[in-house]
Amino acid sequence: GENVEQHPSTLSVQEGDSAVIKCTYSDSASNYFPWYKQELGKGPQLIIDIRSNVGEKKDQRIAVTLNKTAKHFSLHITETQPEDSAVYFCAAMGTGRRALTFGSGTRLQVQP
């Protein structure tokens, strides 16, 4: 089945700096890669996603890039703000299954 690895596990940045979180996946046939943000005591919430026919997608301060050859995808957050502090999860949809496999999460702390 699909296996998703995520790095780093923790990330601390100064307000206004950029943050990058990276994930790799194992199933070369995977075709859907969402990113979820989880705040304390809440369920994960989708922030951006990308499909395998696209290399990059942007939504305001958030962007995701996908390298299918290398089987990795990344989340980029620019001009970070304290409210960006949360745990971020990458995920992938592998073949043979219709549910997401999640990475282990990255705790992002934005220092004011």
Add this chain to the structure above:
Amino acid sequence: EAGVAQSPRYKIIEKRQSVAFWCNPISGHATLYWYQQILGQGPKLLIQFQNNGVVDDSQLPKDRFSAERLKGVDSTLKIQPAKLEDSAVYLCASSRGSGATGELFFGEGSRLTVL
């Protein structure tokens, strides 16, 4: 639009006891998921329903866990008997379609502590 509702939010039990969690998905969502999230880890799929049929329960420990989705709406996840390693947050999620490449809407979760 109301979100995914889960109850109880917190539950503390002793090992070998039983517990049940309830989930009410967003109205009209065909697919419902139960995920287990152990502290410091990502959510792990336990079971996926489409309407009232099971799509994937390959990672459900069937000797102690059971789940049902009667009438294709609400769902219940039961653990009997509980083990210490079952301590986790149990997240329910729903999606509009079959679940393939669509947004999952999560509830706030039910936190289980097994002593």
